[in-house]
Amino acid sequence: MIWFATLAILAGVLVSLSRQINGRLALSTSAMESSFWNHLVGLVFITCVALAVGGLFAGTPAAAPWWAYLGGIVGVVFIAAGSWLIARIGAAQTALLIIAGQMISGVVLDIIMGAPGNLWARALGVALILAGMWVAQGRKV
Amino acid sequence: MSQPELSNHPLHFAAAFGAGGLLSLMVLFNGTLAAYGSLFFASWVPHLTGTFAAILFLLVLRPKRAQIARPPLWVYLGGVSGAVTVMLTSATMNSALALSGTIALGLAGQMAFSLLADIRGLFGLPQRMPVRRDFVALGLIIAGSLILIFFGSST
Numbered sequence: 001m002i003w004f005a006t007l008a009i010l011a012g013v014l015v016s017l018s019r020q021i022n023g024r025l026a027l028s029t030s031a032m033e034s035s036f037w038n039h040l041v042g043l044v045f046i047t048c049v050a051l052a053v054g055g056l057f058a059g060t061p062a063a064a065p066w067w068a069y070l071g072g073i074v075g076v077v078f079i080a081a082g083s084w085l086i087a088r089i090g091a092a093q094t095a096l097l098i099i100a101g102q103m104i105s106g107v108v109l110d111i112i113m114g115a116p117g118n119l120w121a122r123a124l125g126v127a128l129i130l131a132g133m134w135v136a137q138g139r140k141v
Numbered sequence: 142m143s144q145p146e147l148s149n150h151p152l153h154f155a156a157a158f159g160a161g162g163l164l165s166l167m168v169l170f171n172g173t174l175a176a177y178g179s180l181f182f183a184s185w186v187p188h189l190t191g192t193f194a195a196i197l198f199l200l201v202l203r204p205k206r207a208q209i210a211r212p213p214l215w216v217y218l219g220g221v222s223g224a225v226t227v228m229l230t231s232a233t234m235n236s237a238l239a240l241s242g243t244i245a246l247g248l249a250g251q252m253a254f255s256l257l258a259d260i261r262g263l264f265g266l267p268q269r270m271p272v273r274r275d276f277v278a279l280g281l282i283i284a285g286s287l288i289l290i291f292f293g294s295s296t
Binding site: 001004005007008009010011012013014015016017018019020021022023024025026027028029030031032033034035036037038039040041042043045046047049050053055056057058059060061062063064065067068069070071072073074075076077078079080081082084085086087088089090091092093094095096097098099100101102103104105106107109110115116117118121122124125126127128129130131132133135136137138139140 | 145146147148149150153154156157158159160161162163164165166167170171173174176177178179181182185187188189190191192193194195196198199202204205206207210211212215217219220221222223224225226227228229230232233236237238242243246247248250252253254255258259263264265271272274277278279280281283284285286288289290292293294
């Protein structure tokens with residue numbers, strides 16, 4: 001359990017690390033070029049690991065709905081945005097606002113897709129996040 | 142090396158918040174792929190299509206390179222760190238932590254390391270000392286997020 005908890009925390013650290021490295025690359029090139037290298041290098045890495053481990057095409061990937069294949073296009077914009085923002089509002093502020101956006105849009109998506117959920121918990125969670133964003137916005141540079 | 146000024150422009154806030162919305166879509170798309178194919182496949186496909194999408198964006202937008210001097214080689218390794226993340230989370234998601242525990246601990250790791258990076262100005266990025274207001278915002282947003290993760294949905 002401790003082992004898995006450590007891995008989960010490490011995953012979060014790596015998210016931040018990746019954004020910092022990409023942000024540094026964007027300082028020398030551009031946010032979109034940084035996003036390109038992030039995807040290309042990641043692709044080569046995953047291909048190598050998948051070839052070593054096997055099972056890349058296991059399951060029935062062809063049966064997935066067509067829109068499930070659009071993640072990469074969204075991802076390119078997402079990585080470019082993070083690389084651009086981190087040098088401008090800092091790593092912590094970037095991470096915090098992305099989390100806020102992810103959480104609130106997650107609630108909206110859940111409601112659109114009709115996922116069951118606790119209305120009061122959702123309302124309280126969204127209210128706390130909006131309050132936090134309001135506090136963050138009041139900061140002097 | 143010249144760096145952009147740190148700011149708290151509302152546009153930057155809106156952009157970061159909007160990027161979080163994109164992340165939700167990515168999780169939905171890639172998660173759906175993982176339901177049909179392997180976890181490798183669910184990470185491999187978006188990296189493949191993303192590489193081509195980035196080339197198209199670069200051809201259309203033709204962004205200027207900020208500096209002529211070549212950056213050090215390690216700055217090209219961000220993608221490895223991102224790819225390892227996917228593998229770690231797919232391992233912990235299937236442990237006793239489940240999805241909610243994986244997300245919650247991931248948020249903790251992400252915020253702790255981001256604060257450290259800001260305080261130390263790691264990796265050639267601007268240094269930014271957090272003030273009390275930042276910790277209030279952090280507390281509110283993380284509290285709201287934990288409520289949504291653990292109590293917001295019945296799954």
